[in-house]
Amino acid sequence: MSETAIKLRKREKTSLFDQVKELLPDGGNLNLCLTCGLCSSGCPATGLVSMDPRKMLRMIALGLDEEVLASDWPWMCTMCQRCIYACPMKIDIPQLIYNIRAQRPREERPKGILGSCDMALKNDTNSAMGTNEEDFIFVVEDVLEQYQEEQPEFAEMQAPIDKEGAEFFLNQNSREPVTEPDEMVPLWKILHLAGVDWTYGSKGWAGENYCMFLADDDAWKHVVQTQTDQTHKLKCKTYLNTE
Amino acid sequence: MTFAVRAGLKKFNIEHNFEVKNIYEYYAKWIREGKLKPNSDWNKELGIKFTCQDPCQIVRKSYGDEIAKDFRYAIKAVVGEENFVDMSPNFSNNYCCGGGGGFLQSGFKEERLEYGRIKDRQIKETKADYVIAGCHNCHAQIHELSKHYEGNYPVIHFWTILALSLGVLGPNERTYLGDDLMEVNVFHPETAM
Incomplete structure (x- = not known):
């Protein structure tokens, strides 16, 4: 769990969520999340820096771009695709992660x-x-x-x-x-x-x-x-x- | 790397007139066709047990369970069927070891080792003596897990054990073998450096 309460704002039209949806085939199915948590339960990166795949997807869907972009978790996810393998809706979380990585200015990447x-x-x-x-x-x-x-x-x-x-x-x-x-x-x-x-x-x-x-x-x-x-x-x- | 090439050709619409393959498919093919004749007798008495890491980039992300089957076919031909122990889960459902995606280079070492805790546990549960890693990132990460979590299981490339079973592995080609295999089936021992 995160240590501080997350304050929700209205999702901007130009949010990361919408940008990524446009980039991916079938929108990466990002809208289809059932919040079941199969992705997170089978992900070895779950819990690192208080993050997991479901939480990251929810944060993006809620327009919390700033918080997501500030997190180092996208560099701890190995984009191994086990989450897609487990996901009943085949949501492309690894591609979402790839695009979040790409949002960080190049010289600030690891x-x-x-x-x-x-x-x-x-x-x-x-x-x-x-x-x-x-x-x-x-x-x-x-x-x-x-x-x-x-x-x-x-x-x-x-x-x-x-x-x-x-x-x-x-x-x-x-x-x-x-x-x-x-x-x-x-x-x-x-x-x-x-x-x-x-x-x-x-x-x-x-x-x-x-x-x-x-x-x-x-x-x-x-x-x-x-x-x-x-x-x-x-x-x-x-x-x-x-x- | 298999996935970077395959996914890159597709993502960037790069025209090409060749096929992209992975060598694990061919190891199995060459053994089936009799072009390679590995012999597992060296391990009959020794009974050294091996497990393998299915690399995400090659199995789940590229060729699926078929290539994982080929990998096992080749491994069993080399170490003896009874000396191979699978991890659970495996094939396309295998856990990433934590070496991929740039994690080894990103500087988050503590988190990377925590990520690998599951992999280390899976390996220890097989009680295997050796891990065969299918790619360099897996090799480096699992090698480090072996030291960090004190399982101290050697982690090797497949070409090492294949060459050993073919009777052609020299004394200077054994960097990652444990002491138990250093002296087994040595080809031209006089060339040791």
Whole structure:
């Protein structure tokens, strides 16, 4: 429960509730809430900073935009969609949360997420750890060469970058090439043993996308567009996510 | 990340002529087709138990229960059917671990660990020795939960245990394995760094 009583005002025509309804297909069903509480009872974020999904939806419906925008709870909801899964009216609370996040001025959003997104925009690799094309190619080639020599059964193993016409365009979380490159190897071995025709892209190889979590549409789009362009350029049939 | 790509292509109407897939579907496919031949004999005597985290972004938010079934098919082929224990609830009804949505980067650590209390309890209830995490955010969060709530269960990527069961996991590719598996099925042990 909140510590202070909430004072209701008349909901403005330009309220967050109405704005979000217009953005979402079928208005995100935001009007359909039965207040049953299934969303909240099954949400691990219920109770954090005295908030839960039902309460947030009710506050928005009542036009309490200021209070909602001041809360950090939208950054503690992981938009995991378990609430929609449980909801009898299929109300899109995660999309509501996304749009509440987007209402906060960009530079005031959590620094860690902001920094990871900005880093991804620096290079066409989209790496949230700032790895550029040259460094990625160096690490992959260096590690590959070492394993080809040390483990002769894998002398023929490949870790192609920009191989045109490969069936799969494979992405890779930046954590491996940057902090634990040996962790890339088990996956390469598996792909080698299965005879898979795959490639990384020098551009768009990074699998993570913090711009989506930042609720920055333009940046999220930019990242996906970069991945798409590189997959097209290499004429790959399948974009294969490793996570 | 699967959901960011799929949802992004749709939301921004990005034209594309490729399919977006996730590798868990293919691990199962390659095993079924005999392209990969994992062997779970290494775990017959050991009887080490494994559970898995269904990543929200891949299961509930993208491909649904089918890919969760594929994930289990592949895991069972690798660790032995009798050595896999499911969490409850699971599949599309699974709880998020609390690592997603940017929570790991947002700076609200105390709240994030509180969020993960449910996940830690679910894991402990399985009595499994290991958790296989399906994505990096899950991996980092559950790894931290394991330390914070003192369950001290190792959390691993699937590629590690798959490569071990294929007999090709070298000594330097075992970052997240516990002591009980450090010496099991080591490929080229002489290359240890």
